[in-house]
Amino acid sequence: MGALVIAEHNNVMLNIATLNAVAAASKLGSVDILVAGHECQAVADAAAQVMGVSKVLLADAGHYAHGLAENLAPLVVQLAAGYSHLLVAATSNGKNVMPRIAALLDVAQLSDIISVVSEDTFVRPIYAGNVLATVQSIDRVKAITVRTTGFDPVAATGGSAAIEKVPPGPDAGLSSFKGEELTKSSRPELAAADIIVSGGRGVGSAENFAIIEKLADTLGAAVGASRAAVDAGYVPNDYQVGQTGKVVAPQLYVAVGISGAIQHLAGMKDSKVIVAINKDEEAPIFQVADYGLVGDLFKEVPALIDALSK
Amino acid sequence: MKILVAVKRAIDYNVKARPKSDGSGVELANVKMSMNPFDEIAIEEAIRLQEAGKAQEILAVSIGSAQCQETLRTAMAMGADRGILVQTDEEVQPLAVAKLLQALVNKEQPGLVILGKQAIDDDSNQTGQMLAGLLGWAQGTFAAKLDVQSETLEVKREVDGGLQTLSLKLPAVVTADLRLNEPRYVKLPNIMKAKKKPLDIVTPSELGVDISPRLKLVKAAEPAARAGGVKVADVQELVAKLRNEAKVI
Numbered sequence: 001m002g003a004l005v006i007a008e009h010n011n012v013m014l015n016i017a018t019l020n021a022v023a024a025a026s027k028l029g030s031v032d033i034l035v036a037g038h039e040c041q042a043v044a045d046a047a048a049q050v051m052g053v054s055k056v057l058l059a060d061a062g063h064y065a066h067g068l069a070e071n072l073a074p075l076v077v078q079l080a081a082g083y084s085h086l087l088v089a090a091t092s093n094g095k096n097v098m099p100r101i102a103a104l105l106d107v108a109q110l111s112d113i114i115s116v117v118s119e120d121t122f123v124r125p126i127y128a129g130n131v132l133a134t135v136q137s138i139d140r141v142k143a144i145t146v147r148t149t150g151f152d153p154v155a156a157t158g159g160s161a162a163i164e165k166v167p168p169g170p171d172a173g174l175s176s177f178k179g180e181e182l183t184k185s186s187r188p189e190l191a192a193a194d195i196i197v198s199g200g201r202g203v204g205s206a207e208n209f210a211i212i213e214k215l216a217d218t219l220g221a222a223v224g225a226s227r228a229a230v231d232a233g234y235v236p237n238d239y240q241v242g243q244t245g246k247v248v249a250p251q252l253y254v255a256v257g258i259s260g261a262i263q264h265l266a267g268m269k270d271s272k273v274i275v276a277i278n279k280d281e282e283a284p285i286f287q288v289a290d291y292g293l294v295g296d297l298f299k300e301v302p303a304l305i306d307a308l309s310k
Numbered sequence: 311m312k313i314l315v316a317v318k319r320a321i322d323y324n325v326k327a328r329p330k331s332d333g334s335g336v337e338l339a340n341v342k343m344s345m346n347p348f349d350e351i352a353i354e355e356a357i358r359l360q361e362a363g364k365a366q367e368i369l370a371v372s373i374g375s376a377q378c379q380e381t382l383r384t385a386m387a388m389g390a391d392r393g394i395l396v397q398t399d400e401e402v403q404p405l406a407v408a409k410l411l412q413a414l415v416n417k418e419q420p421g422l423v424i425l426g427k428q429a430i431d432d433d434s435n436q437t438g439q440m441l442a443g444l445l446g447w448a449q450g451t452f453a454a455k456l457d458v459q460s461e462t463l464e465v466k467r468e469v470d471g472g473l474q475t476l477s478l479k480l481p482a483v484v485t486a487d488l489r490l491n492e493p494r495y496v497k498l499p500n501i502m503k504a505k506k507k508p509l510d511i512v513t514p515s516e517l518g519v520d521i522s523p524r525l526k527l528v529k530a531a532e533p534a535a536r537a538g539g540v541k542v543a544d545v546q547e548l549v550a551k552l553r554n555e556a557k558v559i
Contacts, residue, residue, distance in 0.1 A: 068476070069439065070448055092469040096451045099404070099439035108405050108524035111434045121528060126432050127327035131336055134528040174448035174482075178464065178475040191470070195558070219559065227488065237454065237468045237489055244348075244428065244488060246470070252558040262326055263430075269536065273556045275548065281541075290539040291551055304545040308559070 001084035002030040002054070006076060006098075007047055008091050011037045011065060014046040016192055017089035019153030021146045022050055025087045026154065027116040030054045033161075034079065036072055036168075038065035044163050051155040061168035066177040067093045073100040075169045080105055080141055084119070090145040090247075091191075102143035109143040110135060112247075114150030128243040128266035148191065149249035149270055183236050185223075187213075190241070193222035195252045198241055198268070201228035202257020202278065202297055209234050211301050212256055218308050224248065224268075226258045242267035257297045260285030277301065311421035311458075312367045313356040315390065316411055317349040319374055319381040320431040327431075329530035336431075336530055345381050348426025350388070351486040354493040355456060356424055357389035364458045367391050369418060373410055375399050379509060386504035387496040393509040398521065404432075406514075406521035408440035413517040415445060420481065422463070427452050427485040438485035448478035452487040 003025035008015035018033070025031045033047045036059040044058040057079065063071045076097075080086060086101060088094035090112050102109040114132075115123040121136045122144070190196060197219065199212035209229075216223045224246070225239040241248055243266035253271035258264060260276070260283055268274070269288050276289035279296050286292040293300055321327055322342040330337050345353075359365040370385035372378040373396040382393035396410050415423060428435035442449035450456075450465035454473060457464040463478045468487045514521045542548045552559045 066474075069442075069451075073443060092452060092467075095435050096439060096449070099436035100443035100449065102436070103405060103408055103440035103443035106405075108403060109434070109436050109440075110525070111436060125533070126530075127321065127336060128430065128433070129533060130327045131329050132531050132533050134531070136526045136528050137524060138526065139524050174446075174479050175450075176477045178477050180469070180472065180474040182472040231488065236472060237487075238470060238472050243430065243433065252552070252556070263323070273552070273558050274536075274539070275552070286539070286541070288536050288539075290536075290556065291548055292539060292541045293545065293548055294541060300545060304548065307545045307549045 003085040006088040009043040011040040020148035021089040023151040036064040048161040053161040063171035069097040070172040070174040107139035112147040195221035198224035200226035200258030314420040318346040320346040350493040352424040404436040442483035448482040
């Protein structure tokens with residue numbers, strides 16, 4: 001029957017989170033990708049090159065431009081008959097649309113899977129990642145969101161899938177896109193970065209966050225933040241790493257002035273190497289840190305930047 | 311307009327959950343339970359809309375055991391006008407929750423349904439989207455700001471790259487993200503008052519909903535613990551370790 005992966009994209013570029021979803025799907029059978037968008041031929045072309053993809057389905061219409069769940073879900077439901085598994089990366093778009101698809105198909109959804117045990121059984125973290133649940137679905141179609149950190153991405157090139165146009169469904173007329181305020185940054189994206197430097201409440205203010213950014217730039221890293229730092233208004237919401245923010249697993253995660261609340265640890269504890277800098281030596285972050293440095297961040301971070309620049 | 315808000319009784323956010331020793335589930339005996347934090351935000355938003363004159367009545371709904379009455383009383387102490395408990399001791403998964411809420415929506419005809427974006431126990435992040443799908447309504451997930459007009463709702467949403475604004479046709483389903491508001495503290499006199507507010511109890515079968523689980527828990531296990539790390543004396547030692555031992559820079 002095979003798997004259908006819904007591509008994450010912005011009508012111009014294929015988001016690399018899609019490659020992690022394809023990796024999960026490849027464990028389940030043949031893989032097709034759906035590219036639904038507006039004037040998004042370039043995305044379909046990129047999807048066709050993804051390693052291991054059999055076919056790209058391209059649905060192009062104005063009302064698919066912004067991934068509105070009200071329009072996208074019925075399209076996927078219509079295509080679902082031919083598939084045993086529907087997958088999407090657990091991005092904000094993926095999390096938005098897949099449950100709507102599952103409900104319309106009258107099937108359960110498996111959220112945030114990190115491992116495929118068999119075609120109907122998957123592992124997913126629950127309770128902020130403090131418990132790993134192995135879950136079996138009895139539904140005919142498995143609707144799945146894929147935690148990208150659980151699967152190494154497949155190669156973006158090397159494939160040669162055929163592109164097939166599918167007729168767009170109607171505009172449901174329930175929702176419309178008004179605008180967006182995207183954070184502009186020349187730094188790597190959080191989800192894709194090899195190194196992440198995150199700041200917490202200990203940083204103290206939005207102005208002080210410059211010190212975190214400077215360390216990040218020294219390391220060529222992305223900038224993240226704890227919920228406390230976001231709630232305090234130091235940085236925008238899309239910087240948040242944690243149970244309810246972004247889940248990341250870079251090669252190196254540097255936590256600065258972050259105490260290590262359960263919900264923050266849920267978003268970064270699968271990082272390969274964790275460094276913590278905190279003045280409180282009892283802070284829970286030190287329990288997960290490979291290297292802990294107890295000290296005042298306003299002294300230690302500039303010293304670290306100096307040492308790294310040498 | 312009437313607003314329906316769904317509230318879940320969940321493990322307290324300060325408690326670290328552990329699997330049962332036989333792996334059959336999560337240890338919840340003698341564990342502190344509270345209202346799911348995102349649902350507090352959902353209730354708070356409904357109250358603010360009522361205070362702004364945009365809503366007349368707030369109905370809080372909870373699904374689960376008899377103890378969920380406490381969660382509903384908390385919602386009413388915050389400001390909800392009445393509560394409905396869909397009482398069952400069975401496990402109710404997100405699709406079944408969405409169907410139960412759909413049945414109540416058909417009965418109560420709210421103009422807006424607000425839920426938390428996810429519950430911090432099963433971390434599913436599904437119910438609001440499923441409910442919107444079943445009802446054929448617009449959905450405003452991960453909401454950071456609401457602007458309710460007469461026929462439409464403008465919702466600012468937290469998305470991966472920043473914020474997105476959508477216009478939704480009412481009635482609609484909204485799921486609350488962290489920055490939507492800061493929930494108020496419940497005052498003692500309001501707790502007393504909440505005890506007198508109406509709380510109805512129905513069962514899933516009275517609502518005609520089959521809540522049989524579709525997902526079977528095979529095993530609940532603790533994730534592999536990280537090996538304990540070391541403290542370094544200064545940044546020189548840190549940089550040396552990162553370069554020579556961890557080889558990540």
